[in-house]
Amino acid sequence: MSLLSEYALTPDIFDSTSYSSDEIGRTHLQHLKEVLLNEGLVRDLRNGAWHSLFIDNIRPWHLRGKELLKKLITQHRLRLFPEVRDNEPTTDREWCQESLASHKIDPITGIITTSKVAANFRDEREVASIDRLSSAHWWAIRSPSVRLARTTEAYKENLKLVLRCANSIMFIDPHLDPTRKNYGEFISLLEAMYDREPAPLIEIHRVCYYGSGSRRKLFTPSEWKKRFHDEWDSRLQNVHLSVKIFIWDDFHDRYLISDLVGINVPNGFDTTKGNSKTTWTRLGRNDRDDVQREFEDNGRHTLRCNFTVP
Numbered sequence: 001m002s003l004l005s006e007y008a009l010t011p012d013i014f015d016s017t018s019y020s021s022d023e024i025g026r027t028h029l030q031h032l033k034e035v036l037l038n039e040g041l042v043r044d045l046r047n048g049a050w051h052s053l054f055i056d057n058i059r060p061w062h063l064r065g066k067e068l069l070k071k072l073i074t075q076h077r078l079r080l081f082p083e084v085r086d087n088e089p090t091t092d093r094e095w096c097q098e099s100l101a102s103h104k105i106d107p108i109t110g111i112i113t114t115s116k117v118a119a120n121f122r123d124e125r126e127v128a129s130i131d132r133l134s135s136a137h138w139w140a141i142r143s144p145s146v147r148l149a150r151t152t153e154a155y156k157e158n159l160k161l162v163l164r165c166a167n168s169i170m171f172i173d174p175h176l177d178p179t180r181k182n183y184g185e186f187i188s189l190l191e192a193m194y195d196r197e198p199a200p201l202i203e204i205h206r207v208c209y210y211g212s213g214s215r216r217k218l219f220t221p222s223e224w225k226k227r228f229h230d231e232w233d234s235r236l237q238n239v240h241l242s243v244k245i246f247i248w249d250d251f252h253d254r255y256l257i258s259d260l261v262g263i264n265v266p267n268g269f270d271t272t273k274g275n276s277k278t279t280w281t282r283l284g285r286n287d288r289d290d291v292q293r294e295f296e297d298n299g300r301h302t303l304r305c306n307f308t309v310p
Contacts, residue, residue, distance in 0.1 A: 002158050174206055179227050
């Protein structure tokens with residue numbers, strides 16, 4: 001299961017009249033907020049028509065629901081999705097049907113609704129009531145870590161939503177080198193972002209030397225520029241992307257840091273043959289922000305050079 005998940009929400013979970021008391025609504029929505037703002041995206045159905053429902057107070061929206069929606073917008077956690085069914089939904093049940101129809105085109109983790117609506121979709125595993133989320137299999141198996149093969153295909157599958165939706169992405173790997181065979185396929189992760197509009201801000205962070213121990217060799221900025229330009233220029237031009245490369249004095253740990261999720265990647269982004277696996281772990285929000293600050297020019301590391309490819 002990916003460390004970043006996508007959900008569809010029916011409008012009634014934001015409606016204060018869906019709950020027997022204000023306190024119960026507050027509890028359910030607060031729990032949902034913690035999950036969505038750390039590990040989730042929300043599908044903005046019918047090209048944003050779902051989000052537009054909340055612009056006017058046509059229903060008594062719960063205060064916590066309005067707060068959640070505001071956070072989803074400011075953190076860019078709404079993902080636009082095109083119209084699927086012929087008719088515009090006018091009821092919560094129809095919004096659930098729209099969600100299911102979109103799921104058949106591009107699978108999502110789950111659809112969260114109220115018990116009243118969920119009763120109409122008992123045979124649909126993807127549908128769960130907000131007050132019974134723990135009984136939904138896809139909710140119960142959520143995890144802060146994932147085991148995956150050290151292959152490009154596994155990386156792309158687990159980073160699919162990040163590559164589609166993040167506005168900024170930092171690949172932090174001290175040994176990332178496009179001329180090395182075990183990093184030869186890495187650029188396909190970048191190419192997976194080719195149709196983004198606007199294009200995301202993409203950064204690569206690595207150290208200034210090659211090898212380790214007595215075999216360590218210090219490369220000059222011009223040598224690093226040549227390596228990245230020679231290998232990536234034409235392919236990045238073909239997909240209309242640019243990448244900023246940062247060369248640092250030294251660091252060890254490997255991460256993927258984006259505006260949506262931070263991931264500890266202990267073996268970096270290289271690939272291996274055979275059955276080798278690795279474990280990726282989702283960072284807490286504060287740790288994600290601290291790692292990002294670590295790779296700003298603030299004294300924790302010494303920046304040797306930076307350049308843009310192509």
